[in-house]
Amino acid sequence: ARVSLRHNGDIIxxxxxxxxxDLADDSRLAGLIAEIPVDDATRTQLLLGSYVEASIDAGFIDGAIAVPRRAVGDNARVWVVDADDMLQIRQADVLWESAQQLLLSPSTLQAGDRIVVSRVSGLVPGANVRWREVDTDTGRPLEDSATPAPGNG
Incomplete structure (x- = not known):
């Protein structure tokens, strides 16, 4: 991945x-090792172990699915409601993760699958369920399987 470092007002x-x-215990920050071309200008500015502001261009993952961290359980498994409104467990292919969310490969889901983002106990694979779609930012309901959206029923 390409890295842009800001140090003393300059971009390298x-x-x-x-x-x-290893993560720093107090801040949960990780150290990055970057390869920086050295010339006379950067040699005097950037010392080994320097703290810098970094931007990382990791590219674009076509079709990646962003989910809240709470939606992915142990061993990278996700509960989904399939196209027939049945609960299923899928093995998630986690492409990237942050403290709040994970990016899953599109291959994690099948056509019509919806990811369960609420923590619910007693889930059983194959159970028929009623589902409710929510805004992932606000948590407010958008639609559920018992009350179709206007124009859909």
Missing amino acids: HGQLVRIRA
């Missing part, structure tokens, strides 16, 4: 080599 471009495995 380079490549992300790796992300360190």
Whole structure:
């Protein structure tokens, strides 16, 4: 991935080599190892271990599905309501994660699947369910299977 570093008001471009495995206990920040081309200007500005502001261009993942972290359970499994309104468990292919959300590969879902984002106990695969679509930002209901949206029933 391409990296742009801002240091002392200057922008320096380079490549992300790796992300360190250890996290700082107090801040949960990870260290990045970037390869920066060195010339006379950058040699005097950027020292090993310097703190910088970094932007990482990781590219675009076509069809990736953003879900709240709470929607993905142990061993990267997600509960889905399939096209027949039946509960199913799917193995999620996690492409990227942050503290709040994960990006899943489109191959995680089948046509008509809806991801369960609420924590509900006692779920049983194959159970028929009523579902409610919610705005992921506000948590407010948009539609549910018992009350079709206007023009759909």
